[in-house]
Every structure is written in structure tokens, then in C-alpha cells.
Amino acid sequence: MSYVTVSDVFQTYDGRPILERVSVDVDEGEFIAIVGASGCGKSTFLRLLLAQERPTRGTVSIAGAPPATEPGLDRGIVFQRYSVFPHMTVRDNIVAGESLRSTWGRFFGEKSRAARTRADETLARIGLDHVADNYPATLSGGMQQRLAIGQALAAKPRVLLLDEPFGALDPGTRLSMHDFLQDLRAETGMTVFMVTHDLEEAFKLGDRVLVFDKPRWDPHDPARYGATITYDFDARDGGIPFQNLKENTHVLQAH
């Protein structure tokens, strides 16, 4: 039984097909990277997973639950921008990951102190404890995205969705964010979907790489047909999952 089941999904905007016949099964704990040209429905697919939109046809279901009608606690999201609340301090942003679901959206008294302590632990783990009382606007792009991921994980979602999370970062920061994400994943075993433009990033981080493309193309009407998953690569071990057996040569190796 797969964890995330997308079956025969079509999505149409104003009669224009964006996605057609998208079906994919994902196991719990898999890291799915999604690549494709611009306008090929990657972000639409992510919005469907998020339940921000409902598909014209077909269903998306997580952990056997009935298809969701609106975004909820079981799906966490990190966008390229605007992923943290600018009016809350860094610590409050992490606390918000737990407190927004309560009636008043905040904790009081003992509960609040406990949540702040937990938030400080999270901040220490993601390396933001020295800016806990700052507002996000004073943070660099990489720090803001680390905070956004930490905030999403504080809510303990079943599935984490990343929409080009590192698209606006410089190459060095991007590499350290890869390490950060891989560490977090090893720790939590979370199921992750990540949309990216960077093929290298997709194969480095993903267990599977899904390619969205239009299999049918009408040169007179490029918007006639929608996109679907055209390739589903097994990307473990840098895209060569089965060629990982080293020959044991019994020859002394110089060090």
C-alpha cells in the first residue's frame, strides 16, 4: 500500500489542460524530486498535493485518507518566498508551528514556556539560536528558508512539500542547505516532494526524480495538451541505483 497515491489526475484552468493522466504512487519516507520546463505543471502538481486546489478529475490521497479539500496539518509547505511570518520573531515563528492550531492561535502560561523551550531546541538544531529574537526580515535568504523548514517540521506533517525552496539562494548557501535537508531527513524519515529547476539538485537529493513534460505537442496551439509524468527515475546513489557493487580486487591500495 503506497503512502501517497495520485490516481489519474487531470487539472484544467478555463478549459486549458495543464495536467493530464497523472498517476504516481509514493512510499512513506521517499524523497521525490520533481523537475520539468517552466509551465509544465510542476507547481500545479504541488498545489494539488497541498490541496490548495482540487483536481478537475482524479484523486490525491495521503495515508489512505479521503482526498483533502483544503490545506491542513498533514501537509507541510515551504515556498520560495514568503514562507515565514514577517511579524513574528524567529522563535515565535517556530512556536507558531505548534500553536496556530489551537483555538486562540497562541499558548499561555506553562504551555507557552514549554513550547518556547522546544522552539529553542529546534533553533539550536537548525543553527538559528543566535537570532531567536530577531525578525525574519533581518535574516539572510538561506536562514529564512532554514527557518521556514524548521517551522513546517514543528507542525509534524505527514508529507513535506518544497516549492523551489532554494531557487533564490546563492550556490554556496544552496549546498549547505542540501546538507541541512539531508541531515533533517535522515533524522525524521519524512516523505518529501521537492519541485526544483536544478537537475543536479534533483538527482543529489531525490530517491526518485519525476519529470513533467508534454508528451503531445500541437505546434499551432501549444496550450492544447497538458503535461504528465514522462519519466520516473530511480535516483538513489546519484541515478545509478544498482551499480553500487565494488569489485573486491584484493590488491593493496596505497594511501
Added chain:
Amino acid sequence: MRLINIKPGPALAAFLTLLPFALAFVAYAIGSEIRLAENPSDKLLPAPGTVGDTMLRLTTEGDRRTGRILFWHDTWASLQRLGLGIGISATLGLIFGLLIGLLPLVRSALAQFVAVLSMIPPLALLPILFIVFGLGELSKVVLIVVGTLPFIIRDLSQRTLEIPQELLVKAQTLGASSWVIATRVALPQVMPRLIQAVRLSLGPAWLFLIAAEAIASDLGLGYRIFLVRRYLAMDVILTYVIWITVLAFAMDWLLRWASRRFYPWAEDGL
């Protein structure tokens, strides 16, 4: 060097800031001097010294009949009306702005209605307000509310709509209800905009206050100005005008300070 690249130093900037004030004062003093030289009992442009004396008299000496210092009573009456009117406008504007901005159902129902309402010239409604609410305090407060509320609602609903969709989706994935999104995400983000809207509304609010006081009142800054107009008491009028300007400027400054003090994240921009 291009003109757009020439920036004044701190000293020159301070000088340039004060220059128009000084020029206006000098121009008035000269005009007053010329007229008074021709006719010492001229009332149109009293000498700055006369205005100063009047100021002192108005703010310290009591009324001959009642002994009350009318200047401060006028100020208090006007500020009460203004504060009440703007306060009600800001509160209602915030509530309706958030509702229209956040809830598509309310937006469909009210957005166009408010847009049409905001086109009614409030002063044209003044006679109706006097008839319906009488000549007391209520009609004056209602005029200020009617005059400023539609603008505040429209401004705040627009600001609420401008909150990035990503933030609202993010809040939903953290399990926030509509109520929590309104109070914990949208409300704090539009509060600085509310202060901004109130700052912009203060001008119209003063206008409506003085108009209402001029027509029917027995106390208030606007009432006094229109009363002494009959005696051509320019020194009193000028004193009141200067005082109203100072009050308006102080309010504006206070609101700006509050915005910076309580919403420091909004100043940095994101």
C-alpha cells in the same frame, strides 16, 4: 554633477527645512507691517506681536461671564469628537476590512457596496445627520465616521488582499482556523496599515469636524473660529488655526511613532 545626485549635508538640510517656515513668517510680517503703517487699526493682518498677546490671553484668561478658559474647553470638546469619530472609524474599518479581505463571501456581498458608499460626499449628508441625530454631539461624531469609514474599509480590505497567498496557505498547513488566521496572521500585518490609513484620514476628519462645528455647536475649535469671524477677530482666528495645525501635526507624529514602536518589522519591509 547631476542635480538628482546633489544631497544636502545635515546643516544645509536643517536650514532648508526651516527656510519655508521662516519665509512664510517674514512674508506675513512684512504684509502686516505695510497694512498697519497705512491704517493702525487694520484688522486683516494683525502684527505677529498682537497675535502673540492674543494667544497668551486666550490660553490663560477666563471668560468674563463664566470664568472658564474657553480655549481649553474648545480644544477638549473638539478632541473628544475627533477621537471618538476616528476611533469608531478605525475599529469598524479594521473589522470590515479584514472580513472583506479574508472572506470571499463577505467580499462578494460588501466590496461593491462600500465602493458605492464611499462616493457619497459626506457633507451632502450633513443636513440628514442633523435631522436624524439632532444637533448634539452624535451628529458631529457620525459625520466624521461617515466621512472616513469608507476610505479606511477600502484601504484595509485592499491591504488584507495584498497579504501574500503563501502566508495564508502556510498558516493553513500549520492547522490555523479562519479565526486564527484573521487574528494571528492578517490582523498584525494590517495594523501598521491601519495606522497609516488613520494618518491619512486625519485631514478629512478635521475638515468634517470643523464643518459640523461651524454649522451647529456651542463649543469647539471650529465653532469659535466661525463665531469670531463676525467680529473680524483675525488674531483669534489665527491663534486657533495655528493650534489646530499643531494638534494635527502632533497626532500625525504620535501615530508614526506608534507604528515604528509597535511594528518595527513593518518598517524594514520584506
